[in-house]
Amino acid sequence: MPRSAxxxxxxxxxxxxxxxxxxxxxxxxxxxxLAAFNDKAILAFPPEQWSWRxxxxxxxxxxFRAGFRNGATVTLWASSTALVIGAAFxxxxxxxxxxxKRLIETILISPLVIPxxxxxxxxxxxxxxxxxxxxxxxxxxxxxxxxxxFVLRSVYVSLRNxxxxxxxxxxxxxxxxxxxxxxVTLPLLAPGLASGWLFAAILSFNEFTASLFxxxxxxxxxxxxxxxxxxxxxxxxxxxxSVMYIVVTALLLTFANAFLGLGKVMNVERxx
Amino acid sequence: MSxxxxxxxxxxxxxxxxxxDGVTKRFGGVxxxxxxxxxxxxxxxxxxxxxxGCGKTTVLNLVAGFFMPDSxxxxxDGAPVSRLPTYKREIGxxxxxxxxxxxxxxxxxIGYGLRMRxxxxxxxxKRISEVLSLVKxxxxxxxxxxxxxxxxxxxxxxxxxxxxxxxxxxLDEPFSxxxxxxxxxxxxxxxxxxxxxxxxxxxxxxxxxxxxxxxxRITVMSDGRILQVGTPEEIYRCPAxxxxxSFIGDANVLKxxxxxxxxxxxLVAIGDARIPVPVTGLNKPSPNAAVDLFVRCExxxxxxxxxxxxxxxxxxxxxxxxxxxxxxxxxxxxxxKVLLRLPxxxxxxxxxxxxxxxxxxxxxxxxxFAASC
Numbered sequence: 001m002p003r004s005a006x007x008x009x010x011x012x013x014x015x016x017x018x019x020x021x022x023x024x025x026x027x028x029x030x031x032x033x034l035a036a037f038n039d040k041a042i043l044a045f046p047p048e049q050w051s052w053r054x055x056x057x058x059x060x061x062x063x064f065r066a067g068f069r070n071g072a073t074v075t076l077w078a079s080s081t082a083l084v085i086g087a088a089f090x091x092x093x094x095x096x097x098x099x100x101k102r103l104i105e106t107i108l109i110s111p112l113v114i115p116x117x118x119x120x121x122x123x124x125x126x127x128x129x130x131x132x133x134x135x136x137x138x139x140x141x142x143x144x145x146x147x148x149x150f151v152l153r154s155v156y157v158s159l160r161n162x163x164x165x166x167x168x169x170x171x172x173x174x175x176x177x178x179x180x181x182x183x184v185t186l187p188l189l190a191p192g193l194a195s196g197w198l199f200a201a202i203l204s205f206n207e208f209t210a211s212l213f214x215x216x217x218x219x220x221x222x223x224x225x226x227x228x229x230x231x232x233x234x235x236x237x238x239x240x241x242s243v244m245y246i247v248v249t250a251l252l253l254t255f256a257n258a259f260l261g262l263g264k265v266m267n268v269e270r271x272x
Numbered sequence: 273m274s275x276x277x278x279x280x281x282x283x284x285x286x287x288x289x290x291x292x293d294g295v296t297k298r299f300g301g302v303x304x305x306x307x308x309x310x311x312x313x314x315x316x317x318x319x320x321x322x323x324x325g326c327g328k329t330t331v332l333n334l335v336a337g338f339f340m341p342d343s344x345x346x347x348x349d350g351a352p353v354s355r356l357p358t359y360k361r362e363i364g365x366x367x368x369x370x371x372x373x374x375x376x377x378x379x380x381x382i383g384y385g386l387r388m389r390x391x392x393x394x395x396x397x398k399r400i401s402e403v404l405s406l407v408k409x410x411x412x413x414x415x416x417x418x419x420x421x422x423x424x425x426x427x428x429x430x431x432x433x434x435x436x437x438x439x440x441x442x443l444d445e446p447f448s449x450x451x452x453x454x455x456x457x458x459x460x461x462x463x464x465x466x467x468x469x470x471x472x473x474x475x476x477x478x479x480x481x482x483x484x485x486x487x488x489r490i491t492v493m494s495d496g497r498i499l500q501v502g503t504p505e506e507i508y509r510c511p512a513x514x515x516x517x518s519f520i521g522d523a524n525v526l527k528x529x530x531x532x533x534x535x536x537x538x539l540v541a542i543g544d545a546r547i548p549v550p551v552t553g554l555n556k557p558s559p560n561a562a563v564d565l566f567v568r569c570e571x572x573x574x575x576x577x578x579x580x581x582x583x584x585x586x587x588x589x590x591x592x593x594x595x596x597x598x599x600x601x602x603x604x605x606x607x608x609k610v611l612l613r614l615p616x617x618x619x620x621x622x623x624x625x626x627x628x629x630x631x632x633x634x635x636x637x638x639x640x641f642a643a644s645c
Contacts, residue, residue, distance in 0.1 A: 165371035168338055171358040172365040173385035173436060183384075187375045 029246055036239035054240040064241065067225030071205050073136065074221055078143035079151070079200035085144070086151030087193065094159040112149045119146060120210030127214070134216040142214045146207060147200035154199065158192025198256045202249055288350070289314045289472035290335060290440050295344035297330055304330045306496045307344065312440075313489075315470040317463070321483040322493035323519070328476045331493075332442050335474060337361050349439050359388075364433030364471075368445040370425050372417035378428050379413040385436035403431045406465060423454050430462065434469065441466070441473040447482065459486055480520050484508060492516045512552070514641040517566040524572060524610040526565045526582070526633070528640070533557045540565050540640050542605060544579035547635040555642050562643035569613040571634040574598070574623065580630035581605065586623055600629065 003011075039049035058064055086108075092098070093105055111119060123142045124134075132138060166188060170180045186193075208223035215224050222241075230238050290312040297305040305327045312318045320328035334341055335348070337358035346354050353361055364385075372381050379400055386396045404410050407427040417425055426446065433441060446462070447455045463486050466473050477483050483490050484504040492500045492507060492515075500512045511517035518525070528542040537548045538557045542565060549565065551557045584602030587609060598612040612631070623629065 163369070163371065165367045165369065166373060168336070168358070169365065169367060169371040169373070169432075170384070170388075171338075172336055172361075172363055172442075173432065174359050174362075174388040175384075176359055176388075179388060184373060188373075 032239045032242045033246075035236050036243045038236050038239075041235045054236040055244070057235075058237040058240045058244070061229075061237065063220075063225045063229065064222065067220055067222035070136075070215075070219055071221035071223075074139050074143055074219075075201050075204040077136075077140045078204045079147055079197050081140070082144045082147045082151045082200050083155075083193065083197045086148050086196065087155045090152050090155035090159055094156060108152055109149045111146050116146065116207065116209035117213065120213030123210070124213040134214065134219065136219055139211065139214050139219055139221070142210055143204045143207060146210060147203050150203060151196040151200050154192055154196030155189065158189050158196075162188055195256050198252060202252060206245070206249075287314070288312060289316075289348065290474065291345075291347045292331070292334075293345045293347070295331075295334060295341045295346060297327075297334060297339070297341050303496050305334070305341070308498050310491060310498060310501065312472060312474060315472055316488040317466055317473045317475060317486060319475045319477060319483040319487040319490045320493060321477060321480060321490050321519075324478055326493040327496040328478075328493050329444060330496075332444055332474060332476050335440065336363055336365050336442055362436070362439045363442055364436060364438030364440070365442045366426075366429045366433050366444065366446050368448060370417075370429035370449075372425055372428055372432070374417055376416075377413065378409075378415050378417070378420070381417065381428055382432045382435055384432060389436070399435055403435045406434070406468075407431045408461075422450050423458060426450065426458055430465065434465070434471070438471065441471045443473060443475045445477055446475075447477075448479075462486075484520070492519065494519075509637045510550075510552075511566070511639055514553070514564070514566075514644070517553075517639055517641070522569045522611055522613070523566045524569060524606060526567060526605050526610070527607075527643070528563050528565045530554075530557055530559055530561045530563055530640075532559055538563075538640065540638075542633065543581045543583075545581035545633050546579070547581075547633055547638055549635065549638050549640045553639050553641045563640040564643050565633075565638055565640045567633055567638045569597075569611040571636060571638065572610065572612045573614075573632045573634065574612065574629045575632040576630060577632070579632070581633045583628060583630045584610065586625050586627050586629060589623065589625060598623070600631065602631070 036054055037050045037052070039051035039053070089104075089108055093101060119142060123138055123145075126132075127134060127138045162185070166184050167180050170184045171177075175183065205221075206223060207221070208227065211221050211224050212227065215221060220228070226238060226241060288311045290310075292308045292310040295305055295308045296303065308327075308331065310331075320331055322328050333339055335346060337353065337356060341354055344354075345352050348361060348363070373384070376384070382400050382403060383396045386399060391399075400413070401410075404413070407430055409424060409427045409431065412420065412424065417428065420428065429446075443462075447458055450458055459482065475483075475486065484507075487504050489501060489503055490507045491498055494515050500507060500516050502510075502512075507516065508520055511520060517523055526542055528540040528547070531539045531541045531546060533539075533551065536551055538551045538554060540547045540549055540563055547565065554561075554563065582602045582605035584600040584605070586598060587601050588597075588599040590597040590599070595613050595615050598614065599609045600612065601609050610631070
């Protein structure tokens, strides 16, 4: 198809805009990655000499190791508990009619729009008023509240997309409601449950603002440990840690996407 | 329960596999089923036929136990089941989209009902291979549903429903997802399987030709009501209501007048023709009352001989292979066009579009209802 000069110009401008936008999105990651391999002890860009030493330092630094362990503990408990609670509420909201349904749904989703520092501060005040020690329990409960909306949405959407006829077919074949749930509903929801959990885990592990309020020196998670580090030092080990973060998160998301893709294939018959 | 009641129940058990007794179902303020009475005999294939929204699928879902009736009672094998949950009803259901479990193999899908009943593994294996031969589907046991063609999926669905020896087999528009050629052969096959096993079957469809060719009996429904129950021939030849006459087959509606009434027969005048019809469809058959005469398209003929019922202009000649359809505008006798269906290949060249022709009516199977306006 012949194009006019004007159309070609529009096309060039369009492509340039897209490239610039993508460039800006990727820029922080690129800068941090390059800085991480800098041999010098300053956060300089671009680096003059290349080295892995900051990666080694980051991995060996005791505060980061403790932060990683604490973060992993909090993440596993928070996202798993949120999955159970979120799935239960998603079922209730999808399947049953009850009073204050809209209100309950709104409250469950509200952490999406409430600033994280508000949630963190709230838990901090609450823990102080109740005389609770700032242990893991407070951090975990705080994270559950923050990731619950994501799990709830994820499971709810999967439930909405589940053809009710699978469950009716199972019931017609003699399966009791409990066995329908175990043999049909849950396996078909597995991709939604897994991706909801993974998303919650990534959010929880990266959460900083609320964690800053509710963690103590003993329970600080990795982002909090990084913040405390950067207040005192400015060497590239922060950048090295950031690169590891990016790589691990990207791997997890790729895995999740493959899993979701699989989910779509599993439900392919619905199309006719 | 008293002895008499038990006796009553067992007497019923020998006659009817499924009964609906005054069943009403509302959704919100809308009445989906209005006091339906229906008896389905043991081993018969009963079709629920009607346009979409007529309540036929609701009846099927009520028998399956997917919802409870608001009033009335449903029995399966003589036992009331209205309050019984689906999983205790011993039914086999086949869905329009088959609803095969996508996360299970063909074998696991078919064996599901037996596993839920705690049947041991060896027995399940034996019965799966029996039912797979019945539906001609051996060698695909390890496939997933998505790896099967539409026809194969349907065979799996019917095998899964039949393996539990259901008291009644429920089929919800099972052929509508198949292309035309496959549909025909699957219809024949399902009918054969049904007859071989003698399983009582309720079959829901909106396709009248499918209903006529497969059913032992047909229940015609409209707007949540049962209009007529009968064999395909009864429904086709003696429609009891205007709706049934217009829904089944291609009927022409011709405007006529009652000339006289003789016992159970009324003589309807259309043009020069006099057609005797049974008075059953007419409320108060009296001379000079205007009636709508329903005539099948194969009962009209083009003629030059007297008596001519009406004349009209040919508006289209459509070649259909084994027959031709002729559309004729005849404003004096019918509101729309009338349709003639003529066999044979020569007919297509016999007339021209635009030609004015006379028509004769063969009164066989014609029925009359009081004029609609």
